[in-house]
Amino acid sequence: MEKHASPTVRPLVSTPPAGPLSGVIRVPGDKSISHRSLMFAGLARGRTEITGLLEGEDVLRTADAMRALGATITREADGRWVVEGQGLGALREPEDVLDMGNSGTAARLLAGILASHGMVSVMTGDASLRRRPMKRVTDPLSACGATFVAREGGRLPLCIQGVADPKPLDYRLPVASAQVKSAVLLAGLNASGTTRVEEPSATRDHTENMLRHFGATVHVAPLGERGRVVTLEGRPDLVARDILVPGDPSSAAFVIVAALLVPGSSVTINGVGLNPLRTGLFDSLRDMGADLVIENARVEGGEPVGDITATAGALHAVDVPAARAPSMIDEYPVLAVAAAHASGVSRFRGLEELRVKESDRLSATVALLRVNGVEVEVEGDDMIVHGTGGAVPGGGTVETRMDHRLAMSASVLGLVARAPVRVDDTAFIDTSFPGYLSLMTEIGAEFG
Structure with missing residues (x-):
């Protein structure tokens, strides 16, 4: 480790x-792509090689979290990272608290994954992350059937009772946020049916790009003056694909x-x-x-x-x-x-x-x-x-x-x-x- x-x-x-x-x-x-590459490779079936991964503290926390959920993650001598994923829905319940350090991206995206798997997990972080709000993620994720227990204001530490058969989500973001959008889409991965997210303006689309890279069906369409809508077909067969960050x-x-x-x-x-x-x-x-x-x-x-x-x-x-x-x-x-x-x-x-x-x-x-x-x-x-x-x-x-x-x-x-x-x-x-x-x-x- x-x-x-x-x-x-x-x-x-x-x-x-x-x-x-x-x-x-x-x-x-890229930090955003590095987080997602570890998460998605951990959810996919097979071996993914990642070149150029950011080896900063935030991303290493994501690697540790995905290991705790059952993925095998190793760093090769030449700097490549290798992830052996077990396939969508095959995550295991973590034996300890998941410490996300200072990474709000990791915590918010991982909340979507944890909410849509039938297990109990607890996330925490450093003093800075524990002050940052999570309700804007946990509120929409609750609609999939998951239960969240947190400190006042939805702050970490956060206990998540995930659901094995989550409902697909239909949510409009009140404020444009790639992190909230991604959390909802990640919860929809393990749901039967179509998950739909409306955003008032376009946010970074690394989640959509990488989901397609691993084999998911994702569509993006304009909503005129109301922004755009992203739809995801649930329970795709995510298959390992190499990534260059x-x-x-x-x-x-x-x-x-x-x-x-x-x-x-x-x-x-x-x-x-x-x-x-x-x-x-x-x-x-x-x-x-x-x-x-x-x-x-x-x-x-x-x-x-x-x-x-x-x-x-x-x-x-x-x-x-x-x-x-x-x-x-x-x-x-x-x-x-x-x-x-x-x-x-x-x-x-x-x-x-x-x-x-x-x-x-x-x-x-x-x-x-x-x-x-x-x-x-x-x-x-x-x-x-x-x-x-x-x-x-x-x-x-x-x-x-x-x-x-x-x-x-x-x-x-x-x-x-x-x-x-x-x-x-x-x-x-x-x-x-x-x-x-x-x-x-x-x-x-x-x-x-």
Whole structure:
């Protein structure tokens, strides 16, 4: 079994580098696809080989959970991961509590799997995850026949009494969320009949793509102004298929923004996932005048992939529509850093989903900017950032609130600040981006 990182606090000081950032690099595998590849391979019949799996703390928790449910999962010496699945419906009851660490994605998706199998299970997580709401997942999943017992507000630890013969679900998401959609679809896998999910706007579709990859029948259709509907035919014969995990665009985002902001920089990131439901940040940066070039576009493992070169240049303000939020929900903190450095006043609309991430990421992003001298306000679910048109004042200490993306965003801000930016803790970065600080140092960043 893989060892998990100890929660040692690792503060950091970020300052402008002596010169431009440059290099050709790769970022770790896509976290969303890595979680799903382990889960779906564990539900499929036969042997799946996974190449490029993200080996961060969050994904290792998913591997441990699927082992506890009966899948055989091993890491080969060459970095490939091999999963021997027993087939849909063949999971075994776990002998101990499933500890999901800091991973909300793993906990919410796994809830869908556990709800639709006739066994009792208990999930918990670290202090951050135990504060995050699960009712938006457990409420729709209850309709399949499962029973949930949780702390106030539906928070972990969560006891799940699954059902061996679940009912298919028909659910409309009140707020666009790929995690809730995926949990409902995963519960529908083991149900007899058609599970139907309506979403008000399109969210990342890795679940749909991977279910098809393993042999499930999934259809997506527009609902006009009401969004779109995803339907899944229950109880498919899921058969093992190999997976190549692309580089995570959410991880690439921090390197890209750093390269755009530090004068004279040019950095190429090879093999980045370019799923159109994940590239809202790239669209927003281009709207700001960013020099982003994509080359060698191709399809690998059912997902579009390409090589991205980011070259520094002046950026201007942007108005990001609410409809774009689902395609870049994890990237708003680092986009806010770019907006702080740009000229003009930027507005990011429809950010309610940011309130239920690793932290209340909306208020945490506002705090990150304000403590470093950037004017920012919130109006309803909109965030408004007043750009400085150059180096931000800096000089503040950022409270990361156990949120890896806030820590990385703060480290990028310090690269273009007049005074050092202090980050209270970077230990949690490895949950999603192992080796982030060393990779940034490799291309020219300087951290103390």
